[in-house]
Amino acid sequence: GPDFQGVYDLEHKQVLRFQRTVRGQDKAPVWVGEIDDPCLEGEIGGPAYRQLCEDVELLAGAGFSFERDRFLKGEVAPVFFGSAIHNFGVEPFLTGLKDLAPPPGPRMSSHGLVMPGIEAFSGFIFKIQANMDRRHRDRMAFLRVCSGRFEKDMLVYHSRLDRKVRMTRPHRLFGRERETIEEAFAGDVVGLVNPGLFAIGDTLCSAAPLKYDGIPRFHPECFGILINRNLSKNKQFQKGLQQLEEEGVMQVLFSHDGARREPILAVVGNLQFDVVQARLQYEYDVETTVERLPYTAARWVSGDAGAIDKMIRLRWEGMHLQDREGRMVALFSTERECAFHQKHYPDIEFKELNNL
Numbered sequence: 001g002p003d004f005q006g007v008y009d010l011e012h013k014q015v016l017r018f019q020r021t022v023r024g025q026d027k028a029p030v031w032v033g034e035i036d037d038p039c040l041e042g043e044i045g046g047p048a049y050r051q052l053c054e055d056v057e058l059l060a061g062a063g064f065s066f067e068r069d070r071f072l073k074g075e076v077a078p079v080f081f082g083s084a085i086h087n088f089g090v091e092p093f094l095t096g097l098k099d100l101a102p103p104p105g106p107r108m109s110s111h112g113l114v115m116p117g118i119e120a121f122s123g124f125i126f127k128i129q130a131n132m133d134r135r136h137r138d139r140m141a142f143l144r145v146c147s148g149r150f151e152k153d154m155l156v157y158h159s160r161l162d163r164k165v166r167m168t169r170p171h172r173l174f175g176r177e178r179e180t181i182e183e184a185f186a187g188d189v190v191g192l193v194n195p196g197l198f199a200i201g202d203t204l205c206s207a208a209p210l211k212y213d214g215i216p217r218f219h220p221e222c223f224g225i226l227i228n229r230n231l232s233k234n235k236q237f238q239k240g241l242q243q244l245e246e247e248g249v250m251q252v253l254f255s256h257d258g259a260r261r262e263p264i265l266a267v268v269g270n271l272q273f274d275v276v277q278a279r280l281q282y283e284y285d286v287e288t289t290v291e292r293l294p295y296t297a298a299r300w301v302s303g304d305a306g307a308i309d310k311m312i313r314l315r316w317e318g319m320h321l322q323d324r325e326g327r328m329v330a331l332f333s334t335e336r337e338c339a340f341h342q343k344h345y346p347d348i349e350f351k352e353l354n355n356l
Contacts, residue, residue, distance in 0.1 A: 005044050007081045008035065008056060009092065011066060015040060015052075018088040030088070072102050104187035107146050109203070110211040114147050116186035120207035121148035121156065123190075125198045126215060130243035131283045132173075139243060140173070141198035143190045148206065150184040159203040159211045167204075169193045200248050219353050220251055220266035220298050223331060224273055224290040227262050233286050240284035245324070250276055251353070253321040253329050264321060265290070266298055266329075295319065295331040297338045299350035302328065307347040327356075 006017035015037070019029040033040055035056060041049040070076045080096060082089015104116035114122055127142040143150075150170070158165045171178045171191040184190045192198065203211045228237040241263060245252045251266035267273060273290045280286045295318060301308060308328070312320055319331040330350070332338040342350050 003048070004083060004086070005048065006030075007089070007092075008052060010056075010059060010063075011078075016092060017043065018083075018086060030091075068100065071100060104146070108213050111208070114210070114212075116147050118147050119149075120205065121150050121154070122146050122203065122205040122207075122210065122212075123150065124204070124212045124215075125192075125200055125202040128194060128198065128200055128247050130240075130247060132178075139194040139196075139246070140171075141192045141194040141202075143192055143204065145184050145186050145188045145190060146212070147186050150188070150190060152180070152182050154206065156204045156206050157209050158197065159205070159209060160199065160201075161197070165197060165204075167192065199246060214354075217248065217353050218268040220268060221296050222267050222270050222273070223253075223293040223295045223298070224265050224267075225262050225293065226265050226276070227289045227291065229287040229289060233284075236284045237280070237286045237288070240280045240286055244276060244279060249279075251323065253323055256320045256322050256328065264293070264319075293319070293331070295333055297332040297335050299330050299332070299338060299352065300327050300356055301330045301348060301350060303349045304347040307345050311341060311345050311348065 006015060008015055013034070015031075015033050015035055017031045017033070017040075019031070031043070035053065044052070064076070066078060067076065071078065078096060078100065080089065080093040082093065106113040106115050108114075109122075123143045123145040125141050126144050128139060129142070130139045132138055132140045150167070152167060152170050154167050155164045156167060157163075169192065170181050170184070171193070172181045173191045178191065181190065201212075201214045226241070228234060241252055244250065249267075250272055253264040253266055255261075255264075265273065265276060267276075270292075273292075277288050277290065280288055300323075301320075318333065318337070321329045321331065323329055330338075330341075332341070338350065341348075
């Protein structure tokens with residue numbers, strides 16, 4: 001708010017006071033000083049200074065001191081304050097991240113633990129972001145280097161595609177800025193321009209093929225039919241839908257028999273419907289509506305074809321759909337209904353998203 005003037009760093013016992021810039025367009029200049037600096041009270045005003053002193057004294061008596069060992073165990077977490085409106089607080093956060101973050105550690109793979117210090121390069125894709133540059137509609141895949149040395153133009157093995165790919169355009173990204181890099185090491189994050197080769201969870205390596213454990217995904221509990229309001233923009237609609245699904249924003253399902261051409265979104269919470277619609281509108285200029293469906297559970301179904309057909313014909317009041325890979329997906333009104341069908345059809349396998 002308008003009274004916000006800065007923060008007090010409890011760890012280093014410093015006052016970080018920012019100076020306002022026009023509409024927060026530039027990085028806010030920061031004055032760093034001690035709480036007993038005679039100039040501070042005059043700078044922030046008497047009431048604010050007295051409140052600051054009282055708060056610091058209260059935290060010193062009733063608060064807890066920071067212990068890095070407990071932080072590394074996940075028992076405590078430091079809190080950083082800032083203001084996006086005033087473009088203030090990013091640098092202290094990044095400094096804290098640099099000082100506090102643990103070094104690269106081993107990661108479990110199909111070949112056991114992979115140590116970060118080994119010579120062979122390996123890493124995995126943990127994020128995909130569409131429209132990093134809206135002028136070119138590009139997609140960026142973010143690679144976490146787990147071991148060895150990554151080099152520009154190196155040939156690596158792509159575990160999911162089972163073939164070699166060349167790392168031609170690696171970048172280091174910070175906000176909207178990007179620069180080409182020549183090398184990276186364990187713990188680094190590399191941005192790769194993604195022409196459709198990479199998906200979240202893909203493993204890349206330079207030596208013997210291996211695969212890192214997958215990244216957990218939240219199971220969808222909300223479903224809705226996504227309708228394109230302007231059929232003349234169907235190309236943009238389909239492209240946007242595919243790219244957002246690659247990011248992991250949602251799952252996209254389709255009618256099993258092709259009776260409906262509108263895609264069905266599967267998301268964790270209702271807010272994600274709004275996110276998808278807003279991004280399609282802003283990034284692809286496509287206006288959409290969502291018709292909510294009365295289902296709360298989904299299972300990927302496989303097994304005896306006769307048993308599946310019998311379940312659909314006799315007992316099931318849900319929907320049977322398919323994902324982009326052609327796998328059958330069953331929607332149920334409740335988890336209880338899903339459990340009922342699992343019990344009565346032992347020849348059918350009902351899998352959650354994380355178990356595919």
